[in-house]
Amino acid sequence: MSKSEAVWAVVPAAGIGSRMGADIPKQYLKLNNKALLQHTLERLASHPKIEGIVVALAENDPWWPELALQLDCELLLTNGGEARSDSVANALAALAEKTDDNPWLLVHDAARPCIRHSDIDQMLLQLREHEVGGILGVPVTDTVKRVDDSGVIVETVDRHGLWRAGTPQMFRLKLLKQALESAAEQGLAVTDEASAVELMGLRPMMVEGHQDNIKITLPQDLALASLYLEQQSRGQ
Numbered sequence: 001m002s003k004s005e006a007v008w009a010v011v012p013a014a015g016i017g018s019r020m021g022a023d024i025p026k027q028y029l030k031l032n033n034k035a036l037l038q039h040t041l042e043r044l045a046s047h048p049k050i051e052g053i054v055v056a057l058a059e060n061d062p063w064w065p066e067l068a069l070q071l072d073c074e075l076l077l078t079n080g081g082e083a084r085s086d087s088v089a090n091a092l093a094a095l096a097e098k099t100d101d102n103p104w105l106l107v108h109d110a111a112r113p114c115i116r117h118s119d120i121d122q123m124l125l126q127l128r129e130h131e132v133g134g135i136l137g138v139p140v141t142d143t144v145k146r147v148d149d150s151g152v153i154v155e156t157v158d159r160h161g162l163w164r165a166g167t168p169q170m171f172r173l174k175l176l177k178q179a180l181e182s183a184a185e186q187g188l189a190v191t192d193e194a195s196a197v198e199l200m201g202l203r204p205m206m207v208e209g210h211q212d213n214i215k216i217t218l219p220q221d222l223a224l225a226s227l228y229l230e231q232q233s234r235g236q
Contacts, residue, residue: 007049012109013027031226032226038068044106053071054077054091056079056080056091085184085189085193102174106120107171111217114213115167119213133171133172138213139208140159169204179196
């Protein structure tokens with residue numbers, strides 16, 4: 001397998017974000033007068049090691065052309081799919097048509113606009129020579145409870161070794177493409193890229209990131225993300 005030093009980002013952005021209760025997909029909601037997706041793409045594109053970004057969009061997406069994007073790297077667009085994994089698979093297919101190389105991919109959520117360059121740096125440092133790849137996450141610090149269907153607590157879960165999985169998730173193009181195709185052929189639903197890789201019997205690494213790399217899921221997350229961006233701009 002080629003040991004390319006190239007790094008590309010992949011951003012699935014075809015979802016509708018129904019939990020936000022908004023009239024437009026959440027990736028186009030405004031954060032500090034700019035769409036979430038634009039924040040995310042600009043943050044990725046401005047990292048010096050990222051050569052290009054592949055964005056998977058909903059077909060006939062009417063909001064994308066309204067973005068005033070001026071990115072510092074190459075941009076490829078492709079159609080998304082029904083599920084996140086379909087959108088990522090389409091993005092990988094588009095990139096595979098462009099290159100015979102086997103670059104590292106950083107698959108990142110469109111609604112995580114606060115990703116720090118320093119966290120990307122840590123991923124590249126820790127995973128560059130890894131045979132599988134890995135993901136960015138944070139350790140679980142809260143007490144974790146398991147409940148039944150009625151909401152009754154049935155046990156307290158030992159949080160030792162538990163992490164909250166985030167993004168970017170970093171894998172080689174050919175490996176991740178194979179993993180997603182294999183999961184699809186078996187009819188297995190995967191909620192993130194690492195899950196597909198794990199189904200192949202491989203064990204990705206976990207890289208610790210910052211707590212402020214939040215995913216915008218609920219309306220109140222926008223205010224929190226605005227605060228985090230302000231703190232980051234002040235070097236905190």
